[in-house]
Amino acid sequence: MAKQRIAIVGLGLIGGSLARRLANAGCDVTAWNHNDRPYATAEADGIVCTPTLAALADGKPDVLVLCNPLKAMPQILGVLKPLIDQTATTLTDVGSVKGMVRDQVKAVGLEGCYVGAHPMAGNELSGWESSDPALYDDALWAITVDDHTDYRRFLAVAKMVTDACANRLIVLDDATHDRCAALISHMPHVIATAMINELVVNPNRNIAAALAAGSWRDMTRVALTDPERTRAMVEEDAANVELLLRNMANRLTLMANVLHGVQAQGVGALQTVATQESDAREMTRFFAQGQPFRDYRAAMQRSGSQKDRETIPLEIPTEGWQQMLLESARRGEHIIRFTDDHAVDVQIRSAV
Amino acid sequence: MAKQRIAIVGLGLIGGSLARRLANAGCDVTAWNHNDRPYATAEADGIVCTPTLAALADGKPDVLVLCNPLKAMPQILGVLKPLIDQTATTLTDVGSVKGMVRDQVKAVGLEGCYVGAHPMAGNELSGWESSDPALYDDALWAITVDDHTDYRRFLAVAKMVTDACANRLIVLDDATHDRCAALISHMPHVIATAMINELVVNPNRNIAAALAAGSWRDMTRVALTDPERTRAMVEEDAANVELLLRNMANRLTLMANVLHGVQAQGVGALQTVATQESDAREMTRFFAQGQPFRDYRAAMQRSGSQKDRETIPLEIPTEGWQQMLLESARRGEHIIRFTDDHAVDVQIRSAV
Numbered sequence: 001m002a003k004q005r006i007a008i009v010g011l012g013l014i015g016g017s018l019a020r021r022l023a024n025a026g027c028d029v030t031a032w033n034h035n036d037r038p039y040a041t042a043e044a045d046g047i048v049c050t051p052t053l054a055a056l057a058d059g060k061p062d063v064l065v066l067c068n069p070l071k072a073m074p075q076i077l078g079v080l081k082p083l084i085d086q087t088a089t090t091l092t093d094v095g096s097v098k099g100m101v102r103d104q105v106k107a108v109g110l111e112g113c114y115v116g117a118h119p120m121a122g123n124e125l126s127g128w129e130s131s132d133p134a135l136y137d138d139a140l141w142a143i144t145v146d147d148h149t150d151y152r153r154f155l156a157v158a159k160m161v162t163d164a165c166a167n168r169l170i171v172l173d174d175a176t177h178d179r180c181a182a183l184i185s186h187m188p189h190v191i192a193t194a195m196i197n198e199l200v201v202n203p204n205r206n207i208a209a210a211l212a213a214g215s216w217r218d219m220t221r222v223a224l225t226d227p228e229r230t231r232a233m234v235e236e237d238a239a240n241v242e243l244l245l246r247n248m249a250n251r252l253t254l255m256a257n258v259l260h261g262v263q264a265q266g267v268g269a270l271q272t273v274a275t276q277e278s279d280a281r282e283m284t285r286f287f288a289q290g291q292p293f294r295d296y297r298a299a300m301q302r303s304g305s306q307k308d309r310e311t312i313p314l315e316i317p318t319e320g321w322q323q324m325l326l327e328s329a330r331r332g333e334h335i336i337r338f339t340d341d342h343a344v345d346v347q348i349r350s351a352v
Numbered sequence: 353m354a355k356q357r358i359a360i361v362g363l364g365l366i367g368g369s370l371a372r373r374l375a376n377a378g379c380d381v382t383a384w385n386h387n388d389r390p391y392a393t394a395e396a397d398g399i400v401c402t403p404t405l406a407a408l409a410d411g412k413p414d415v416l417v418l419c420n421p422l423k424a425m426p427q428i429l430g431v432l433k434p435l436i437d438q439t440a441t442t443l444t445d446v447g448s449v450k451g452m453v454r455d456q457v458k459a460v461g462l463e464g465c466y467v468g469a470h471p472m473a474g475n476e477l478s479g480w481e482s483s484d485p486a487l488y489d490d491a492l493w494a495i496t497v498d499d500h501t502d503y504r505r506f507l508a509v510a511k512m513v514t515d516a517c518a519n520r521l522i523v524l525d526d527a528t529h530d531r532c533a534a535l536i537s538h539m540p541h542v543i544a545t546a547m548i549n550e551l552v553v554n555p556n557r558n559i560a561a562a563l564a565a566g567s568w569r570d571m572t573r574v575a576l577t578d579p580e581r582t583r584a585m586v587e588e589d590a591a592n593v594e595l596l597l598r599n600m601a602n603r604l605t606l607m608a609n610v611l612h613g614v615q616a617q618g619v620g621a622l623q624t625v626a627t628q629e630s631d632a633r634e635m636t637r638f639f640a641q642g643q644p645f646r647d648y649r650a651a652m653q654r655s656g657s658q659k660d661r662e663t664i665p666l667e668i669p670t671e672g673w674q675q676m677l678l679e680s681a682r683r684g685e686h687i688i689r690f691t692d693d694h695a696v697d698v699q700i701r702s703a704v
Contacts, residue, residue: 120565140562170562180560183551184568191543192571194603196642198596199535205704206684208532209648210492210522213472216536218570219544224646227639235635238611244550245608249601251546256597259590283587287579290548294576296561332558352557 003027004160007061007089009053009076011038014094014122015067016131018165019047024133025164032056034068038128057083063156065117066093070236073101077108086113090156094119096181097236098144099174115157116144116174118181119167124225140334141169142177145322155341168334168347171325182240189230190245192223251286258282292352299350311336311345318342355379356512359413359441361405361428363390366446366474367419368483370517371399376485377516384408386420390480409435415508417469418445422588425453429460438465442508446471448533449588450496451526467509468496468526470533471519476577492686493521494529497674507693520686520699523677534592541582542597544575603638610634644704651702663688663697670694 008019008031015031016038023029023046030048032055033039039049050056057064057080064084068076073095084091091114095101098116105114121139123130141161145154154171161169172180195216199205222230234241261279303309312333317324325335333346360371360383367383368390375381375398382400384407385391391401402408409416409432416436420428425447436443443466447453450468457466473491475482493513497506506523513521524532547568551557574582586593613631655661664685669676677687685698 118563120563122565142563170559172559176556176559177563180554180556180563183554183556183560184564188547188567188571190607191547191600191604192567193639193642194600194607195540195543196645197603197638198599200642200644200704202532202535204528204532204535204682205645206701207522207524207528207681208535209645209704210681210684210686210701211470211472211494211529211532212536213474215540215544215574218573219540220645221570222567223642224649227643227646231635231639234611235614238614242608242611242615245604245611247550248543248546249604249608251549252543252597252601252604255542255546256594256601259586259594259597262587262590263594283583286549287545287583290545290552290575291579292552293548293557293561293572294579297576329559329562330556332562334562349558349562352552352561 004063004156004164005030005059005061006160006164007031007056007059007064008047009056009064009066010034010068011042011047011128011131012067012069013126013128013130013135014119015065016042016128017121017133017135018065018067018094018119020045020131021133021136022160022164023047025166027164030056030059030061033128034072042128053079054083057085057089060085060088062088063090063092063160066091066095069232070095070097070101071232073104074107077104077110081108081110084110084113086110089113090115090153092117092157096185096233098142098172098177100236102144102146102174111148112150113153115149115153116142116177117157117161118142118144118177119161119165124221126226126229136165136167139165139167141165141167143169143171144174144177145171146173147322149322151318151321155338158335159338162335162337168336170329170334171322172329173322173326176326178237179240182237182244186234186237186241187244187248189222189225190234190241191248192220193227193230196220196223254282255286258286296350296352303350309347309349311347313339314344314346316342316344356415356508356516357382357411357413358512358516359383359408359411359416360399361408361416361418362386362420362424363394363399363480363483364419364421365478365480365482365487366471367417368394368480369473369485369487370417370419370446370471372397372483373485373488374512374516375399377518379516382408382411382413385480386424394480405431406435409437409441412437412440414440415442415444415512417512418443418447421584422447422449422453423584425456426459429456429462433460433462436462436465438462441465442467442505444469444509448537448585450494450524450529452588454496454498454526463500464502465505467501467505468529469509469513470494470496470529471513476573478578478581488517488519491517491519493517493519495521495523496526496529497523498525499674501674503670503673507690510687511690514687514689520688522681522686523674524681525674525678528678530589531592534589534596538586538589538593539596539600541574541577542586542593543600544572545579545582548572548575606634607638610638648702648704655702661699661701663699665691666696666698668694668696
């Protein structure tokens with residue numbers, strides 16, 4: 001395939017790192033940012049910067065990647081609508097929630113050329129100054145589609161991921177993506193924030209902070225990121241995060257109740273034998289339940305690098321390809337390359 | 353001061369690393385383990401291994417450090433009671449809960465020669481094979497005392513920390529220690545475990561695991577450690593962990609309620625304006641509350657290494673030294689060296 005012509009909107013940490021990685025891979029990369037501060041260094045990195053969104057769209061890029069903050073999405077989509085050549089250009093984005101972005105794309109009538117995307121890359125930094133093409137090393141992308149997604153559009157975005165970025169991908173619907181993102185990112189951010197909130201109101205907070213070792217530091221690291229960004233992320237996935245927070249509150253309350261029973265056992269016969277046995281069972285269950293994830297992580301570490309894993313060829317049908325690829329993702333398979341427009345190699349990661 | 357003669361009970365990760373660090377520092381180190389598997393390599397590291405606890409105690413070490421698992425504590429204390437020369441030897445331990453250990457020490461009548469200790473060192477590994485003297489690099493120890501603690505005994509343990517280990521220390525009572533350890537370690541372990549439990553019951557668990565990036569990995573790392581060890585740690589600090597889990601459940605439920613309101617705003621006029629404003633206020637409060645901890649961490653990173661910090665001399669009174677040193681710890685001061693038996697240098701870390 002000829003090198004793709006990619007346009008990037010927003011040269012922050014995610015967009016800047018992507019632009020630089022694509023330029024390094026030999027793609028023809030253009031970019032627009034809401035201010036021109038990154039332009040001098042970006043141009044030095046081989047990224048052609050444009051003064052306006054109109055100039056960016058006029059270049060008729062194969063793929064236009066929206067890397068702007070989610071809160072700017074409706075406005076930018078509104079500006080782009082009359083500018084994009086929808087036949088020539090496929091529109092995608094890198095937002096951490098996918099259902100809301102598709103709704104916004106539909107609201108301006110650009111859904112015909114849209115495919116969603118979310119690269120699992122990032123760190124606690126932000127801005128062009130922090131951008132680094134290596135941020136995407138071995139990254140997995142979620143590509144989100146719906147029943148109406150044009151396969152050719154999917155292919156344009158997917159090949160940008162596998163060929164230009166040398167990354168892996170899985171194909172999901174928006175709802176599945178947003179539920180999973182809530183579980184592994186948005187809900188944990190809320191929990192980390194609640195933990196530092198709990199510390200600051202403690203009269204022994206300085207002692208606690210002094211005693212804090214790796215477990216505390218690791219678990220609260222994400223609470224140190226820009227709280228306004230976290231707030232936006234959580235609000236944008238509110239329904240999924242709400243459900244998971246209630247599940248987590250129930251799990252913590254159940255363990256609190258069991259620990260209450262443990263103390264009662266300690267001080268005497270406040271509990272019946274049946275209650276004691278039930279508490280002990282709950283305690284054992286709580287600490288055993290996650291074992292499949294421990295086994296999964298141990299297997300992941302044993303299995304070495306991605307390159308060592310067995311690859312399996314997969315044919316992609318022209319009808320029902322969305323559901324077929326979702327099932328592949330559920331089995332733990334990642335698409336690592338296209339061998340043909342309707343054939344991929346997948347690698348199975350250890351399954352939970 | 354002459355090099356101390358230190359005896360170590362239990363050559364696991366914590367005890368083994370300590371024994372090797374003390375031997376490196378030129379101390380006369382003896383050790384006993386419940387099996388002799390580590391003995392050959394330990395002897396090669398300059399640690400004299402004894403076949404029995406009796407042989408260990410017979411050496412009349414200045415300090416005997418119990419590094420055995422907490423569940424073995426009552427039995428080992430029972431065996432040691434008639435063997436220890438209580439005049440010659442000061443007894444200490446490295447357990448992660450301090451109130452319970454003091455109770456066990458009192459139960460066998462060894463409280464007269466006991467000082468509690470808890471080095472903030474460790475990782476997800478265990479066993480002699482994983483031991484490493486560098487595990488204690490820049491470690492902070494909590495030394496726990498009560499109103500009856502003999503100052504001379506405190507001094508023996510404290511100088512082992514500052515002189516032989518080249519570590520820092522703070523002085524606490526057991527209750528303060530256990531409340532703080534629950535906050536920064538035991539409660540987080542339960543939360544990390546609840547998080548992996550939440551993942552394994554999710555039908556999209558393989559997709560979630562695939563999308564998991566740094567935030568999920570960091571926040572669940574401690575859930576990968578031996579769940580039986582975590583269970584024991586949590587049960588031993590049950591009352592403090594119970595309280596914190598209920599606080600955390602309340603914080604998560606409050607945020608879930610606010611997120612429920614956010615969705616209601618999205619779909620229309622299900623909320624009154626007053627409720628919307630109250631939700632927005634709660635949301636802002638939630639993400640702002642922990643700011644002092646973010647500022648503290650930022651200041652810690654700016655202030656560079658411990659060595660760069662200003663040191664302050666502190667006189668330790670003969671009466672009321674326990675409370676005076678606890679207040680020093682609350683101000684964020686760490687003892688870095690003794691300049692005299694009743695004088696120390698402290699360093700102030702950034703305060704929360």
